[in-house]
Amino acid sequence: MPPRATHRLRVVIVPGRVGSISAHEAFEGLDAIALCGQAEDVRVHDGDREFFLGNEQGGFHVRCPVTGEPAARPFAHALQTWREGGPREMDCPCGAHHDLAAMDLQPPAAFSARWIELCEPAELEPRHGTLLDERWPGWTSLVVRG
Numbered sequence: 038m039p040p041r042a043t044h045r046l047r048v049v050i051v052p053g054r055v056g057s058i059s060a061h062e063a064f065e066g067l068d069a070i071a072l073c074g075q076a077e078d079v080r081v082h083d084g085d086r087e088f089f090l091g092n093e094q095g096g097f098h099v100r101c102p103v104t105g106e107p108a109a110r111p112f113a114h115a116l117q118t119w120r121e122g123g124p125r126e127m128d129c130p131c132g133a134h135h136d137l138a139a140m141d142l143q144p145p146a147a148f149s150a151r152w153i154e155l156c157e158p159a160e161l162e163p164r165h166g167t168l169l170d171e172r173w174p175g176w177t178s179l180v181v182r183g
């Protein structure tokens with residue numbers, strides 16, 4: 038089995054809201070393959086199940102969106118519970134209940150069932166941004182390693 042590339046830079050583009058058009062539709066005409074060089078470096082995912090997309094390795098910070106208090110540990114626990122079928126929410130150190138997606142995550146992360154993943158891409162050009170603004174309003178791109 039060939040070694041898996043584990044230190045490649047990946048850019049994951051996610052829609053801004055639930056109910057957006059599919060990643061395959063959003064991807065059409067984006068010419069993402071040209072950004073990466075080869076088709077195998079582009080992955081387009083449309084699923085029914087949400088995934089947590091982010092870098093969970095060292096340097097991942099979670100803060101309460103209201104008070105700014107660190108909340109990495111309760112977030113990690115709640116994330117695990119959510120992955121096991123629990124609600125996508127947590128009891129925050131501030132005393133409130135937050136949607137996990139509402140937490141202040143640094144570097145940015147997202148919950149999504151659809152995304153476009155680009156491996157070692159060239160910089161997105163303004164036309165890519167314009168297309169994505171039309172198709173996935175509020176889209177974000179996350180940088181993930183590994």
Ligand SMILES: [Zn+2]
Pocket residue numbers: 101102103104129130131132133135
């Ligand atoms: Zn809080």
